[in-house]
Amino acid sequence: MTNQDPPILLDVAGLTVEYGSGDDAVRAVDDVSFQLRRGEILGVAGESGSGKSTLMTALTRLQRPPARIAGGTVTYHPGGAEAGIDLLAVPPARLRELRWDSLAVVLQSAMAALNPVMRLGAQFADVIRAHRAVGRKDAWSRAEELLELVGIPANRVRSYPHELSGGMRQRATIALALACEPEIIVMDEPTTAVDVVMQRQIVRRLMRLRRQFGFAIVFVTHDLSLLVELADRIMVMYAGRIVEIGSASAIYHDPRHPYSQGLRDSFPPLHGPLRELRGIPGSPPDLRALPSGCAFQPRCPKRQPECSASRPELPLEVEHGAACLLQRPADQTRLPASKAVQ
Numbered sequence: 001m002t003n004q005d006p007p008i009l010l011d012v013a014g015l016t017v018e019y020g021s022g023d024d025a026v027r028a029v030d031d032v033s034f035q036l037r038r039g040e041i042l043g044v045a046g047e048s049g050s051g052k053s054t055l056m057t058a059l060t061r062l063q064r065p066p067a068r069i070a071g072g073t074v075t076y077h078p079g080g081a082e083a084g085i086d087l088l089a090v091p092p093a094r095l096r097e098l099r100w101d102s103l104a105v106v107l108q109s110a111m112a113a114l115n116p117v118m119r120l121g122a123q124f125a126d127v128i129r130a131h132r133a134v135g136r137k138d139a140w141s142r143a144e145e146l147l148e149l150v151g152i153p154a155n156r157v158r159s160y161p162h163e164l165s166g167g168m169r170q171r172a173t174i175a176l177a178l179a180c181e182p183e184i185i186v187m188d189e190p191t192t193a194v195d196v197v198m199q200r201q202i203v204r205r206l207m208r209l210r211r212q213f214g215f216a217i218v219f220v221t222h223d224l225s226l227l228v229e230l231a232d233r234i235m236v237m238y239a240g241r242i243v244e245i246g247s248a249s250a251i252y253h254d255p256r257h258p259y260s261q262g263l264r265d266s267f268p269p270l271h272g273p274l275r276e277l278r279g280i281p282g283s284p285p286d287l288r289a290l291p292s293g294c295a296f297q298p299r300c301p302k303r304q305p306e307c308s309a310s311r312p313e314l315p316l317e318v319e320h321g322a323a324c325l326l327q328r329p330a331d332q333t334r335l336p337a338s339k340a341v342q
């Protein structure tokens, strides 16, 4: 790494998550590795069932049985320090300290994240006071500031969640995630429940807040065109594996995996001329009975006979690479030696 590169905050290596065990186990996340740098927005795209939510819950150790982490490490480097903490191994009490404070999570359903019988201010105060030595009054004032940061009038601090619109509720969960100024925010489809106009407002606001506070985000959505607006880099998932990784612009303008190409062509661009939208034919595979070779080959318009013979791997240490047999090693954009991450 060079001095100019932001340091690595999160280093995920070989993460594997299964539902159930033994012969019935379903591998929903399969040997996933990536790094998140300070201040970076890393997008995770893929159709429903590709393993995005399972990956997000495993990263934050919020998975529930029958989900089980079957392998790998998630190392958090506070402040980008060399010494790391394995989030999958730390005792629960330490993990509770790190949540909100260092690592916050915004999930799909704002209604599920907010307590319906508590005023917003009380919920914010609970989180703030669990991590900071401040009195109730100061915590409520901080809640007002946080709401204003996401464009919600301060007097809404006395509202109950059901008194807010869907968009406001979702923004309130983002404000709550910011409460302790974490270094990393994990967001799983935080804009699916709101309309496109609100979606764009939220995305713009997030980018502004990121500039202001410098946190890094892992942002999950099935909508690749939304990620192109927001993310610095994008990982595309299919059947539990990363099939392509690269800068947002490279994934959008030069997608190399036929699945990423299909995903890009399934959504209208947020900017620029409208394209003809083509969906991806077929449906994602049953993880219990994956096709041989490349998991995408039965749906792939560029399928070759050898695609069912062996499973292509995502090359390591590439700036832009795809796990596709059609990609020759020379096509994968290597990281300059100085940027390669061991």
Ligand SMILES: Nc1ncnc2c1ncn2[C@@H]1O[C@H](COP(=O)(O)OP(=O)(O)OP(=O)(O)O)[C@@H](O)[C@H]1O
Residues within 6 Å of the ligand: 019, 026, 028, 046, 047, 048, 049, 050, 051, 052, 053, 054, 055, 066, 067, 222, 287
């Ligand atoms: N509770 C469960 N029990 C068994 N298998 C599950 C369970 N939850 C998810 N899975 C399996 O894990 C796979 C990945 O699911 P996951 O929810 O992580 O995908 P996703 O990409 O986030 O999809 P979505 O966008 O619909 O949330 C699913 O295809 C399903 O086979």
